[in-house]
Amino acid sequence: MAKATDKNMNAETLLSVLGRDPEAHHGVVNVPVYHASTILYPNVAALKKAGKREFGKVFYGRHGTPTVFALQDSVARIEGGWRSFAFSSGKAAILAALLAFLKSGDHLLMVDSAYGPSRELAKGLLSRLGISHTFYDPLIGARIGELMQPNTRVIFTESPGSLTFEMQDLPAIAKVAHGAGARVIMDNTWASPLYCNPFALGADVSVQAATKYIVGHSDAMLGMVTVNEESFKAVNQAFDDLGACAGPDDCYLALRGMRTLAVRLERQGETGLRLAEWLAARPEVARVLHPALKRDPGFDIWSRDFSGASGLFGVVLKPVPEKAVIALLDGLELFGMGYSWGGYESLAIPTYPHKVRDASEWDPAYPCLRFHAGLEHPEDLIADLNKGFARLNKAKRRKRKKRTAYTKD
Numbered sequence: 346m347a348k349a350t351d352k353n354m355n356a357e358t359l360l361s362v363l364g365r366d367p368e369a370h371h372g373v374v375n376v377p378v379y380h381a382s383t384i385l386y387p388n389v390a391a392l393k394k395a396g397k398r399e400f401g402k403v404f405y406g407r408h409g410t411p412t413v414f415a416l417q418d419s420v421a422r423i424e425g426g427w428r429s430f431a432f433s434s435g436k437a438a439i440l441a442a443l444l445a446f447l448k449s450g451d452h453l454l455m456v457d458s459a460y461g462p463s464r465e466l467a468k469g470l471l472s473r474l475g476i477s478h479t480f481y482d483p484l485i486g487a488r489i490g491e492l493m494q495p496n497t498r499v500i501f502t503e504s505p506g507s508l509t510f511e512m513q514d515l516p517a518i519a520k521v522a523h524g525a526g527a528r529v530i531m532d533n534t535w536a537s538p539l540y541c542n543p544f545a546l547g548a549d550v551s552v553q554a555a556t557k558y559i560v561g562h563s564d565a566m567l568g569m570v571t572v573n574e575e576s577f578k579a580v581n582q583a584f585d586d587l588g589a590c591a592g593p594d595d596c597y598l599a600l601r602g603m604r605t606l607a608v609r610l611e612r613q614g615e616t617g618l619r620l621a622e623w624l625a626a627r628p629e630v631a632r633v634l635h636p637a638l639k640r641d642p643g644f645d646i647w648s649r650d651f652s653g654a655s656g657l658f659g660v661v662l663k664p665v666p667e668k669a670v671i672a673l674l675d676g677l678e679l680f681g682m683g684y685s686w687g688g689y690e691s692l693a694i695p696t697y698p699h700k701v702r703d704a705s706e707w708d709p710a711y712p713c714l715r716f717h718a719g720l721e722h723p724e725d726l727i728a729d730l731n732k733g734f735a736r737l738n739k740a741k742r743r744k745r746k747k748r749t750a751y752t753k754d
């Protein structure tokens with residue numbers, strides 16, 4: 346099989362051919378799962394050569410096996426980065442990316458709408474290590490310059506934001522960061538490596554919770570850090586220091602997930618938009634948070650910087666008692682409830698963005714939901730939601746005994 350070296354190949358083709366090497370594996374289509382800690386060498390010279398720890402070469406299990414290297418190569422290439430590192434979870438990948446560039450006395454700027462546990466890292470572990478932080482408004486754009494301190498070393502972005510889905514002007518942020526010698530790290534999980542290339546927008550490092558769309562089947566935990574050439578050394582060191590390597594079985598599942606990423610995302614993105622449009626027309630809905638909707642404030646940035654939309658978005662309901670929201674959610678048949686997304690199955694959960702914000706306002710009177718569109722037929726999903734809104738309205742009409750945090754009046 347010819348090696349996929351043609352730079353002009355489309356992403357769908359690359360997803361199908363990258364990381365495969367049948368000649369090296371008895372003709373087997375997929376790179377097999379290599380379980381390994383010890384790697385044996387035939388002589389001292391070979392042992393010493395491997396000890397130089399060349400990236401992408403076997404040395405010791407923690408540094409990867411051919412299964413891991415195949416995944417890393419595939420993600421790096423699709424996301425437009427230089428190299429990629431596989432970690433045991435998305436959170437481990439985020440920590441590694443941050444620790445690669447921050448030390449005691451440094452300052453971190455983190456977007457206010459970052460994934461909750463990323464914010465917790467800034468407030469907890471990094472603070473204890475003497476690294477200060479400022480959360481910034483996701484809509485700040487080039488005004489981020491006003492928050493830069495002489496010791497700001499990293500700007501951590503996530504676009505669109507977790508729960509609230511604001512788009513960030515990455516090129517404007519990167520220009521300010523680079524002008525001051527700081528690095529830009531982007532959590533690119535929503536778009537996956539396929540729909541956003543953060544390096545073309547000025548990011549130095551991209552983080553993926555591969556647990557989501559890359560694995561795609563809700564059955565493995567995995568994180569990826571992809572870097573540009575200048576950021577390789579620091580992240581390689583963090584990868585080495587942390588020892589939070591990914592297991593080979595999970596890398597195999599992720600590589601298998603990559604093969605179908607384009608078809609899954611295309612369908613899930615379409616279904617997500619269809620649900621978003623339907624929800625936007627509901628009288629109970631105040632606002633839909635989806636950057637690929639034309640009337641969304643993030644639409645211009647999304648259409649400039651992204652090549653597609655995944656299936657995750659938010660909904661802001663008009664004020665209703667909490668029991669009405671619970672009635673909607675509890676009876677759903679096709680939407681599961683769980684603290685994740687990115688699999689083939691649809692999900693719906695209540696969210697509380699006002700609890701995870703420091704630098705931007707969010708009105709707690711309006712109940713929020715987060716939806717994830719899976720691979721089910723959109724009409725079945727809409728029918729399920731339709732029944733959900735009937736339950737909401739019925740519960741709303743029932744006599745209210747006490748006020749809830751959700752009730753505005």
Ligand SMILES: Cc1ncc(COP(=O)(O)O)c(C=O)c1O
Nearest residue numbers: 434435436460532534554556567
């Ligand atoms: C945007 C985002 N980044 C990172 C993570 C963390 O990934 P993991 O759960 O694999 O640690 C998540 C998990 O939900 C996420 O939603």
